[in-house]
Amino acid sequence: PTSVIAVANQKGGVGKTTTSINLAASLASQGKSVLLVDLDPQANATSGLGVEKREGGSVYEALVGDALLSDQIVRTVYENLSIIPGEVNLCGAEIDLPRMEDCLHRLQGALHSVRMANVYDIIMIDCPPSLGSLTLNAFVASDSLVVPIQCEYYALEGISMVQRLIDQVRNSGDNPDLHIMGIVMTMYDGRTRLSQQVLDEVREHFSKIIFETTIPRATRLAEAPSHGQPSLVYDPDGLGTAAYDVLAAELIQRLAVA
Amino acid sequence: PTSVIAVANQKGGVGKTTTSINLAASLASQGKSVLLVDLDPQANATSGLGVEKREGGSVYEALVGDALLSDQIVRTVYENLSIIPGEVNLCGAEIDLPRMEDCLHRLQGALHSVRMANVYDIIMIDCPPSLGSLTLNAFVASDSLVVPIQCEYYALEGISMVQRLIDQVRNSGDNPDLHIMGIVMTMYDGRTRLSQQVLDEVREHFSKIIFETTIPRATRLAEAPSHGQPSLVYDPDGLGTAAYDVLAAELIQRLAVA
Ligand SMILES: Nc1ncnc2c1ncn2[C@@H]1O[C@H](COP(=O)(O)OP(=O)(O)OP(=O)(O)O)[C@@H](O)[C@H]1O
Ligand SMILES: Nc1ncnc2c1ncn2[C@@H]1O[C@H](COP(=O)(O)OP(=O)(O)OP(=O)(O)O)[C@@H](O)[C@H]1O
Ligand SMILES: [Mg+2]
Ligand SMILES: [Mg+2]
Numbered sequence A, B: 001p002t003s004v005i006a007v008a009n010q011k012g013g014v015g016k017t018t019t020s021i022n023l024a025a026s027l028a029s030q031g032k033s034v035l036l037v038d039l040d041p042q043a044n045a046t047s048g049l050g051v052e053k054r055e056g057g058s059v060y061e062a063l064v065g066d067a068l069l070s071d072q073i074v075r076t077v078y079e080n081l082s083i084i085p086g087e088v089n090l091c092g093a094e095i096d097l098p099r100m101e102d103c104l105h106r107l108q109g110a111l112h113s114v115r116m117a118n119v120y121d122i123i124m125i126d127c128p129p130s131l132g133s134l135t136l137n138a139f140v141a142s143d144s145l146v147v148p149i150q151c152e153y154y155a156l157e158g159i160s161m162v163q164r165l166i167d168q169v170r171n172s173g174d175n176p177d178l179h180i181m182g183i184v185m186t187m188y189d190g191r192t193r194l195s196q197q198v199l200d201e202v203r204e205h206f207s208k209i210i211f212e213t214t215i216p217r218a219t220r221l222a223e224a225p226s227h228g229q230p231s232l233v234y235d236p237d238g239l240g241t242a243a244y245d246v247l248a249a250e251l252i253q254r255l256a257v258a
Helices: A016-029 A044-048 A060-064 A090-099 A103-116 A133-141 A153-171 A193-205 A219-227 A239-257 B016-029 B044-048 B060-064 B090-099 B103-116 B133-141 B153-171 B193-205 B219-227 B239-257
Strands: A003-007 A034-038 A081-084 A122-126 A144-150 A179-186 B003-007 B034-038 B081-084 B122-126 B144-150 B179-188 B210-216
Touching: A003 A016, A003 A133, A016 A034, A016 A044, A016 A081, A016 A122, A016 A144, A016 A179, A016 A219, A016 A239, A034 A044, A044 A219, A044 B153, A060 A090, A060 A103, A090 A103, A090 A133, A090 B090, A103 A122, A103 A133, A133 A153, A144 A153, A144 A193, A153 A179, A153 A193, A153 B044, A153 B219, A179 A193, A179 A239, A193 B219, A219 A239, A219 B153, A219 B193, B003 B016, B003 B133, B016 B034, B016 B044, B016 B081, B016 B122, B016 B144, B016 B179, B016 B219, B016 B239, B034 B044, B044 B219, B060 B090, B060 B103, B090 B103, B090 B133, B103 B122, B103 B133, B133 B153, B144 B153, B144 B193, B153 B179, B153 B193, B179 B193, B179 B239, B193 B210, B210 B239, B219 B239
Parallel strands: A003 A122, A003 A144, A034 A081, A034 A122, A144 A179, B003 B122, B003 B144, B034 B081, B034 B122, B144 B179, B179 B210
Antiparallel strands: none
């Protein structure tokens, strides 16, 4: 069966897109068939994989109208990895969706046929940094969440908001089984005390769900998107690539026992 | 007269809150009377200044109802610096506001009496990372914008979206005079080629509006919020403090000739 996983955290700049791209690419290189959905109007996951943004090419039409999501799927040059690109129009959805009937179930409905076709092992959704209707739609449409947390103070504060939103979606009955598949610590910089303090704190409070793998701060991870390549292509022997490879194996392990 | 400035960029984690707090603190230390409005449901500016978050203490009630904004103003322990705290309920505004009449002018209306009272030289609004109704309200309510841009690739891509939103607000007549007061480059790391490339690119394309001052990547800037202090208190002799001090002087200069 297809697993739908949202990569989400309303805190900005914590590594959601970097994790979506590189985790998806590593999962694909390990033989999983992956569809990446770029739900962010910034469409960073789209440009980070070197895919062209096309007006009308995103989930937007399927969210606010009746367009078929399967028509929007684009194969990337990377084996086993396809994407539904993002586009600027998605920011219209933040204003349009709240005015629609059943506005929280639009993505779940649009993804239904893609999911039932069982073509993909994993559908991964890169979420924008907000708690608006796009992110809420992703929470309702997903089986579980991967929550990236930067090793910095403000990111620590943001965890309670993610949990609050999960509880809201579970308790309202919109998606009663939603849970956090794992917390992944990102941009860990061994030279700073702050990184270690935040890591220790998250390990202590979320010991059951935090991934073993920590993603180090690595400049080449930040350079890769300007070449439109995932890290395993841009910097195959780098620290970032190795970390995302191990994270992918850990995620596959957790899916197997789920 | 009072100047209203929104610190905004829909890209997450580019230093909006760090700039809001430290620019406001430096402006206050240079004798300007400043009111900081925390418009982000994450309320990072509030905790970064060591101010307590109180349910009902934010602009939320004034946005969706008729509460008086002046009742929400809290003096900080720092001279010349007051704040309207953020709170989690603000994320309700992203869903509630689009359903209201005149939803883009709610903050402008609520701020009107505070502005007319002429108590503050500057009202600075820390915006959330999104293009939803909270940020749109800030664009309509402000005279100008300060746009922080991180010296990284994705941040570079985000500039066109900010410009698009400004054009939308100007052309619709909601705020015809809105303009960018300045672009401030943040987290500049002299050790990486990427930082220099992004800085050069922004200097080339936006030479008229970029601030001279560049904010360096400095770990003590990221540590300060966990102590609830602005950088000029936590690390008075540090690089981050010096940069924000110079930026404050540059901003005052630009306000004088505006
Ligand atoms: N491990 C890392 N090491 C170094 N740089 C990183 C790392 N992870 C992400 N970055 C860089 O940090 C910035 C923020 O990361 P990214 O854009 O992936 O975060 P995000 O959570 O998707 O942001 P947004 O909230 O805007 O969607 C980017 O410039 C990215 O290249
Ligand atoms: N110049 C700097 N040097 C080092 N760290 C910094 C600097 N500026 C900001 N940071 C850190 O980077 C992270 C992102 O900054 P900040 O939270 O201010 O960005 P933001 O744009 O307000 O994020 P959001 O989009 O979530 O509102 C924070 O952990 C902050 O402490
Ligand atoms: Mg992103
Ligand atoms: Mg912020």
